[in-house]
Amino acid sequence: MIVEKNPYSVKLRADKASLWKGKTPLLGALDMELTERCNNNCIHCYINLAADDLNTKKRELSTDEIKGILQEATSLGCLTVRFTGGEPLLREDFEDLYVFARTLGLRVIVFTNATLITPELTRLFAHIPPLKPVEITVYGMRESSYESVTRVSGSFEAAWRGMNLLLKRKVPFVVKGVLLPPNRGEMEEFESWASTIPTMDRPPSYSMFFDLRCRRDSQEKNRLIKGLRLSPEEAYEFFARRPEEYLREMREFCSKFTRPPQKNIFSCGAGVGGGCVDAYGNFQPCLLLRHPDTVYDLKKGSLKDALTNFFPEIRQMKAGNPDYLTRCGRCFLKGLCEQCPARSWMEHGTLDTPVDYLCEIAHAQASYLGLLEDHEMSWDIEDWRERITAFTGKESIYQGRK
Ligand code: SF4
Ligand code: SF4
DSSP: OEEEEOSSOEEEOTTTOOTTTTOOOSOSEEEEEOOSEESOOOTTOSSOEETTOHHHHHHSOOHHHHHHHHHHHHHTTOOEEEEESSOGGGSTTHHHHHHHHHHTTOEEEEEEOSTTOOHHHHHHHHHSOOBSOEEEEEOOSSHHHHHHHHOOTTHHHHHHHHHHHHHHTTOOEEEEEEOOTTTGGGHHHHHHHHTTSTTOOSOOOEEOSOOOOTTOOOHHHHHHHHHHSOOHHHHHHHHTTSHHHHHHHHHHHHHHHOSOOTTBSOOSOTTSSEEEEOTTSEEESSSSOOOGGGOEEGGGSOHHHIIIIIHHHHTTOBOOOHHHHHTGGGOTTTTTSOOOHHHHHHHHSSSSOOOHHHHHHHHHHHHHTTSSOTTOOGGGOSOHHHHHHHHHSSOOTTTTOO
């Protein structure tokens, strides 16, 4: 079990060591949204505010407040923090916060657009490694496509300069794509370039369903975002472009996670062993869920209280919306479908409303997988367990259960 031993420390195999003596830590990983501001202005973004929005900047948590939260997180067993935004590197105290988190022993994941990466920052990452690859979203392979997305002149060159600095210093990073009209023709080129990055051990992931504004702050931006989404047919064609891999993953997934949630609003792990602190000190059950009834003000309490008392209570909430109860509540595709309290909040301002766009995608996928016939509606299907068994070759784990 001992991997390495020296006079100061003993390194154990993570999968064998009983670090928590059989108990799961209250907090495994924490997201910290350091700012909602960003130096890009991407057409699809659900959160960005202007980089020079001074009123927003004034409301953000101070350096000491963030350090206090990180300290409490560590005391609760947290091992990983993800710094995200907006663009987290806009914070002038980013390096200070990073070193503090690493000094606490936290692994650090940084979500960034790479445009603000400097030689000093890459030196710091090389000297004190984050222990997790930096994650960079790439908006296009050419200046024209990239800047049609970011709407900031010079951002293409700045992002490539940033990534080249990381490569030069051998700082591990991975790239992710965003499928948008300006860059859809560049997918092959993107994937082939991504495969040359030494720390990319699998093809890049993509965003494509684009969430609406999480603060519900602009109908105009929401209209733009809706116009950028893939159609349901385009979405499943994308999923099925590697059919064998897709079918294998779906068989595995469907045997475990598809079943009607009935009155439950939460079918996911939001608020269990993790959560997201927003830029102003509100603790959310996950990165996306900002409904006022589901966020906890850390200035008046603690991570521990939120995880022990507040989140378990909101996870018990039951749906009251008749539309949810007759559709999602009875829908065996619930695991496959991206409808959830956060998406319901962003689209409709409630926690329990079906999201038609996601509903159409789930139905298109289910038809492709042979789980639904044309014109069938998922909430009308009585023999869903048998269908799952026929598709996966295994009994649904919900066989025999209500
Ligand atoms: S985004 Fe939705 S599905 Fe994901 S954790 Fe949050 S509430 Fe759950
Ligand atoms: S497929 Fe439709 S009915 Fe089923 S969970 Fe999604 S939104 Fe609800």
